[in-house]
Amino acid sequence: MSAPKDELQLQRRDVALEEMSARLGVRAERGRRFAELTSLRVGGSIDWVISPQTEAQAAAVVHVLDGAGIGWRALGSGSNVLADDGEHHYVVLSLKDLKGDVTFAGELVQVSAGYSLPRLCIDVARQGLSGIEGLGGIPGTVGGALWMNAGAYEHEIGKVTETVRVARGGEVVEIPGSTIQWNYRHTSFAEGELLLGATLRLRHGDPEEIMTRMDEVKSRRMATQPHGGRSAGCFFKNPPESMVGTGKMIDDMGMKGARRGTAVVSPIHANFIVTEGENALAADAMALAEEIRERVKREQGIELEYEVELWAANRPHKQDPDATE
Numbered sequence: 001m002s003a004p005k006d007e008l009q010l011q012r013r014d015v016a017l018e019e020m021s022a023r024l025g026v027r028a029e030r031g032r033r034f035a036e037l038t039s040l041r042v043g044g045s046i047d048w049v050i051s052p053q054t055e056a057q058a059a060a061v062v063h064v065l066d067g068a069g070i071g072w073r074a075l076g077s078g079s080n081v082l083a084d085d086g087e088h089h090y091v092v093l094s095l096k097d098l099k100g101d102v103t104f105a106g107e108l109v110q111v112s113a114g115y116s117l118p119r120l121c122i123d124v125a126r127q128g129l130s131g132i133e134g135l136g137g138i139p140g141t142v143g144g145a146l147w148m149n150a151g152a153y154e155h156e157i158g159k160v161t162e163t164v165r166v167a168r169g170g171e172v173v174e175i176p177g178s179t180i181q182w183n184y185r186h187t188s189f190a191e192g193e194l195l196l197g198a199t200l201r202l203r204h205g206d207p208e209e210i211m212t213r214m215d216e217v218k219s220r221r222m223a224t225q226p227h228g229g230r231s232a233g234c235f236f237k238n239p240p241e242s243m244v245g246t247g248k249m250i251d252d253m254g255m256k257g258a259r260r261g262t263a264v265v266s267p268i269h270a271n272f273i274v275t276e277g278e279n280a281l282a283a284d285a286m287a288l289a290e291e292i293r294e295r296v297k298r299e300q301g302i303e304l305e306y307e308v309e310l311w312a313a314n315r316p317h318k319q320d321p322d323a324t325e
């Protein structure tokens with residue numbers, strides 16, 4: 001773990017960030033909390049939230065941050081992140097304003113990282129393009145989906161990604177999707193890589209049929225998952241060695257409805273942890289998740305792997321000069 005930054009270091013960083021936001025014309029805010037920026041609605045304070053609006057601006061921002069040795073993390077819609085309740089002394093680069101316009105050229109669709117994935121699924125369906133209708137109900141941004149190869153109902157974003165635009169050396173650089181390993185909820189993007197957008201290659205189909213498939217998938221989701229609630233989707237991955245999905249495993253242990261303070265195992269889907277109340281705590285969600293892991297380990301001999309990303313305040317991002325990981 002790194003030593004806490006001293007006051008002077010933080011002041012210098014703050015001056016550098018103010019100067020950068022003025023020079024690049026990018027929104028930089030203080031006083032935000034993860035509880036406002038993540039779907040679980042928990043998590044502590046963030047020193048700075050910086051929100052670029054264009055791909056070029058985002059590339060310029062990370063270049064400055066990296067050059068100045070200022071630690072940062074990218075955040076889309078925060079629908080796959082559990083940030084702890086501590087004070088997070090790094091910059092959160094929020095991509096939600098980096099929406100741009102979706103452009104179509106035949107079967108190719110170009111989209112920026114901050115664009116809403118559900119919105120994109122509707123847009124492409126209307127254009128009669130098929131290949132991502134299974135992803136329609138996944139909340140989040142295109143960037144978040146690319147980062148962890150989001151998938152559902154036989155569709156995965158990596159399977160249709162022709163190219164990805166990333167920030168390198170202050171520039172927007174396009175790399176072929178085929179150079180990335182797209183695994184189950186995991187990709188080979190390097191830590192500290194900022195994804196700016198992508199071009200997808202879809203297939204022409206009948207718009208009505210595509211919409212119908214999207215509706216079917218939506219109905220299945222509505223029937224099997226908590227909706228409108230505060231969750232991060234499936235908390236754990238399905239273990240490759242098990243024939244039984246994680247949700248069923250947790251349900252079979254009788255843990256639906258199990259509670260730790262403000263966190264509850266969803267009574268609808270046992271692999272979802274939901275939080276409750278204005279003052280919900282990440283610590284409660286974490287304690288409940290660990291209790292599930294321990295029981296699955298003890299009773300099934302299986303080590304569950306987190307699908308949700310855990311962001312610890314005292315474990316700086318690798319970009320942070322103080323990081324010792």
Ligand SMILES: Cc1cc2nc3c(=O)[nH]c(=O)nc-3n(C[C@H](O)[C@H](O)[C@H](O)COP(=O)(O)OP(=O)(O)OC[C@H]3O[C@@H](n4cnc5c(N)ncnc54)[C@H](O)[C@@H]3O)c2cc1C
Nearest residue numbers: 076077078079080140141143144145147150151152195233
């Ligand atoms: C109700 C519900 C249902 C869900 N169902 C599914 C499902 O069926 N399938 C599925 O795969 N997921 C599912 N999820 C999880 C989540 O929605 C997806 O993982 C989504 O793709 C995350 O996108 P995001 O923008 O919210 O990413 P965030 O949660 O903001 O970020 C997730 C990770 O991506 C990184 N990241 C985000 N944007 C960028 C970027 N531009 N550049 C670099 N790194 C970036 C972040 O640093 C973080 O590491 C579900 C979540 C909920 C709440």
